[in-house]
Amino acid sequence: MAWFRASSYIGKLAIKRTLSHSGSYAIRSQIFHLRSRCFRSTVFNPKQKMSPVPRSVPLSRLADNFLDGTSSVYLEELQRAWEADPNSVDESWDNFFRNFIGQASGPAGVSGQTIQESMRLMLLVRGYQVNGHLKSKLDPLGLEEREVPDELDPAFYGFTESDLDREFFIGVWSMSGFLSENRPVQTLRSILTRLEQSYCGSIGYEFMHIEEREKCNWLREKIETPTPMHYNKERRVLILDRLMWSTQFESFLATKMKTAKRFGLEGGETLIPGMKEMFDRAADLGVECICVGMSHRGRLNVLGNVFRKPLRQIFSEFDKNSKFEDESGLYTGTGDVKYHLGTSYDRPTRGGKRIHLSLVANPSHLEAVDPVVIGKTRAKQYFSDDLDRTKNMAVLIHGDGSFAGQGVVYETLHLSALPNYTTGGTIHVVVNNQVAFTTDPRAGRSSQYCTDVAKALNAPIFHVNGDDIEAVVHVCELAAQWRQTFHSDVVVDIVCYRRFGHNEIDEPFFTQPNMYKVIQKHPSALEIYKTKLLESGEVTEEDIDRMHKKVDSILNEEFMSSKDYVQQRRDWLSTNWRGFKSPEQLSRIRNTGFGTYVIDELFFKPWGLSSDGEPVMVKI
Structure with a gap:
């Protein structure tokens, strides 16, 4: 990436020199709209004092390396020399001009494209790759205010409204996405539109901090596709069904267990369809077993909808009068609670495979x-x-406050690449409800994102609006592909909200009154997605009503069955670990005494008496 950073520096200098040749310039508020984006034009003032024209560069310097160029005049001299004889310049410059000049002037319709314009366009694309996430629409509540960097303004690079319909070529060797050599000629307007769709929509990508070009190119190929992502009707109906199960499960618990602590997932229900799609994609890529760890937020929903723990068993755990086959060894004698428990399950996937899932109990905090x-x-x-570490995978689900604030997260991250500790990459999913218990983000961390700690590992970070279920599904699948391709950590940051208090009984208006005024009126992700599919005509009201009644019927049936449910040892995996000694057996007191002959050997035999009758140690 060193050449890219160097060319960025050269390009900025070239832009500055070129603009100074035509007079000083000022940015004024002359704005016109390109779809939903504002374009600030650069207006020149020729009456002000012009900068002196720099002297020509000696041709003896033309053999300098590509990384040594520092001025637009130097570039022009190099360009003229290269056009006359490509062998007269350094090989690195020959490659540079071959891609920027030779290729750009070849296709029909590209006329008058200069080296400076090529570099400006390259810097504009890079600006979106680096800073596009700062303009993305991540907050479903619309409360976050972020300043859009100048690097995302075409006028910053000297482009004006008249350039929008000009055709450009921006191919660069060894690059992918918008900068690949096989990209077709496009107008500036179409390039900007696709950049906005790729980097400033419901997903914010952070990956340009990664040093390996291969990894960056892989992500650019996935992100900068010629057309936006699109799911067919069958996939969308499946996503709707999974989102409906996630949402109605929480609503059902809220109705039946009004005074119970459950740490629900309301506001972040899209986590469940995202996890299911991630596991399906991982299974298609060769994963056979996934170990999952998470805190209490949303655990019951994950247990019921992802790990298929019997719903009647979950409901019975809310009943204080629940029956037990044998309390010995059950969690009821330990003081633990239902939203700390784990389980395991062999889950069938959408692709027709089976994958073993294991949710680790988290009795601590x-x-x-x-x-x-x-x-x-x-x-x-x-x-x-599993020598290649491709069949067994770890997934950790975090909260935004704890991911940024707890040291064990950073310590665990730094074990990820150590030879004796690596697992071939972990997928980290942050349920970012924008409040840590009662703490606002601005009072809980110094960085802009709670996921910034992961940049130390060169891990890609995918921020996504939790209300856009298809975007959540997309980044979850992308995370699974990354892990199986590069065997390193990846982070998915689902920006959502918490509809109720910390444990449903708390009153959040005391600590976040402004946020919860917005949340009260905000539709759920399910309502948003139903409206989208109804408008597209892919489902009807009758389809949605039928799905809703089916889910509600199963929940009610399981709830009625929970009243007679008898919890058994097999519910706590004891049968799966037959032959292992119990804690009681391991802690049983054993005989620690020894025979008198040992005392004779150790204490009496080594001793004798001196001539004075004093005990002395003798050689045995």
């Missing part, structure tokens, strides 16, 4: 389970001879 999950995954890889 928040992120304490992180290193346990990594250790369990490493052990599974060891005992299954």
Whole structure:
């Protein structure tokens, strides 16, 4: 990436020199709209004092390397020399001009494109790749105010309204996406439109901090596709069904268990369809077992809808009069609670495969389970001879406050690439409800994003608006592909909200009154997606009503069955671990005494008496 940074520096100098040749300039508020984006034009003032024209560069310097160029005059001299004889310049400059000048002037319709314009356009694309996430629409509540960087303004690079319909070529060797050599000629307007769709929509990508070009190119190919992502009708109906299960599960618990603590997922229900799609994609890519760790927020929903823990069993745990086959060894004697428990399940996937899922119990607080999950995954890889670390994968689900604030997260992240600890990459999913218990983000961390700690590992970070279910599904699938391709960590940051208090009984208006005024009126992700599919004509009101009644019927049936449900040992995995000694057996007192002959050997035999009758140690 060094050449790219150097060319960025050269390009900025070239822009500055070129603009100074025509007179000083000032940015004024002359604005016109390109769809939903504002374009600020640069207006020149020729009456002001012009900068002196720099002297020509000696041709003896034309053999300098590509990374040594520092002025537009130097570039022009190099360009003229290269056009006369490509062998007269350094090989690095020959490659540079061959891609920017030779290729750009070839296709029909590209006329008058100069080296400076090519570099300006390259810098504009790079500006979106680096800073596009700052303009993306991540907050579903619309409360976050962020300043859009100048690097996303075409006028910053000297482009004006008259350039919008000009055709440009911006191919660069060894690059992908918009900068690839095989990209067709496009107008500036179409390039800007696609850049906005790729980097400033419901997904904000952070990946330009990664040093390996191969990884950046891979992501650019996935992000900068010629057309936006689109799911067919079958996939959309499946996504709707999964979102409906997630949403109605929480609504059902809120109705039936009004005074119980459950730490619901309302406001972040899209996590469930996202996890399911992630697991389906991982199974298609060869994963056979996934170990999951998470805190209490949304755990019951994950247990019921992802891990298929029997709903009647979950409902029975809310009943204080629930029946037990044998309390010995059950969680009821430990003081633990239902939203700390784990389970395992062999889940069928959308692609027709089966994948083993294991949710690790987290009886401590928040992120304490992180290193346990990594250790369990490493052990599974060891005992299954998973040398490539592609069959066993770890997934950690975090909260935004704990991901930025708890040291165990950073410590676990830094184990990820160590030879004796690596698991071949962990997928981190942050349920970012924009409040840590009662703490606002601006009072809980110094960085802009809660996920900035992951940049230390060169991990890509995908920020996504939690109200856009298709965007959530897309980044979850992309995270699974990244992990299986590069065997390193990746972060998915689902920006959502918490509809109720910390534990449903709390009153959030005391601590976040402005936020909860907006939340009260905000539609759920399910309502937003139903409206979208109805408008597209892919589902009807009758279809939605039929799906809703089916889910509601199953929930009510399971609730009635929970009243007679008897919890058994197999519910807590005891049958799966037959032969292992229980804690009671391991802690049983054993005989620690020894025979008198040992005392004779140790205490009497080594001693004798001196001539004075004093005890002395003798050689045995």
